[in-house]
Amino acid sequence: MPDTADILRLESLQVHFPAQGGVFDRILGRPAVAVRAVDGIDLNIRRGEIVALVGESGSGKTTVGRVITKLAQPTAGRLLFEGHDVTSVQSLSALRPYRHRVQMIFQDAYQALNPRHTVFDIVAEPLRSLRLAKGKQVTERVSEALASAGLNPPSDFFARFPHELSGGQRQRVVIAGALAVKPELIVADEPVSMLDVSIRAQILQVLVDLREKRNMALLFITHDLPLAWLIADRIAVLYLGRLVEIGSADDITFNPRHPYTVALRNATPQIGSNADRGELPALQGEVPSAASVPKGCRFHTRCPLAFDRCKSEEPPALEVGPEHTSVCWLAK
Incomplete structure (x- = not known):
């Protein structure tokens, strides 16, 4: 079970990207528009806890992960790691100890692995760049990381190149690269989305086992709600840069x-008939542009239950159960 102490906390986090206007926008003097990828979220992750961040494509999930791993700088808000404000940490020397403790597993293993490097060099790279090991220590740490990621015996993979590996083995090498520095928090960005079902189960088991063995915290980014329920302690649902609901995995999935x-x-395929499930109508239309979010509840243009109040007022976060919060007027 996770520790009650927070290892990471996001406070009113915002990430806005300036959008280039066209020629007519400049001629007519129209104001510059910013894409609000993340628009004020509060989220905490406890030591040893698995939190799933769920939402459709374009909701801002990966941007949140990139801010946590210091690959993107927030526009506003704070990033606290073990109570220390690390929002403005940017220099290489200051980032070394942070990246020793916080790592990221990227979604696309094909792009994350350098095709000209062997597996040994790929996994050893963070150890060398962060100056955490040298000589025989590097070999020992690489072997340990590969074994933890399920690549046994590790020495059989040292001299292989990425093109000599299967999809599941590539993803395990990416995981091993993150594990080599023995982090305390890992951000896993859709780590199994490109794998078939049988390999997915193996990779998820690796992540769960690591949490149990190392008391490591994990932010699991996915668009798949059943997958989030399978692995997470809590689920946070993100829509257009805002958290709309957060609670235990059981509450979010079943209530x-x-x-x-x-x-x-309801978008998840079900075995058997759905006629008696009493589900809501499917959402209509595309996700609104993050550069032109309407005033009031940003969800109202797609919600089948929206009413007039939704167009003008942003709903508050309402407590609907133990550690279960929903941002909706109808959630009382």
Whole structure:
């Protein structure tokens, strides 16, 4: 079970990207527009806890992960690691100890692995760049990381190149690269989305086992709600840069209180008839542009239960159960 102490906390986090206007925008003097990829979220992760960040493509999930791993700088808000404000940490010397403790597993193993490097060099790279080991220590740490990621015996993979590996083995090498520095928090960005079902189960088991053995915290980014329920202690649902619901994995999956969470659940294929499930109608239309979010509840243009109040007022975060919060007027 996770420790009650927070290892990471996001406070009012915002990430806005300036959008280039066209020629007519400049001629007509139209104001510059910013894409609000992340628009004020509060989230905490406890030591040893697995938190799943769920939402459709374009909701801001990866941007949150990139801010946590210091690959993107927030526009506003704070990033606290073990109570220390690390929001403005940017220099290489200051980032070394942070990246020793916080690592990221990237979604696309094909792009994350250098095709000209062997598996040994790929996994050893963070150890060398962060100056955590040298000589025989590097070999020992690489072997340990590969074994922890399920690549046994490790020495059989040292001299292989990425093109000589299967998809599941590539993903395990990416995981091993993150594990080599023995982090305390890992951000896993869709780590199994490109794998078939049988390999997915193996990779997920590796992540769960690591949590148990090392008391390591994990932010698991996915668009798959059932997958999040399978692995996470808590689930946070993200829509257009805002958290719309957060709670235990069971509450979010089986007792969702926000229409968007219900829609995510109902979008999952079910075995057998859905006629008696009493599900809400499917969401209509595309996700609104993050550069032109309407005033009021940003979800109202797609919500089948929206009413006039949704167009003008942003709903508050309402406590609907123990550690279960939903941002919707109908969640009372």
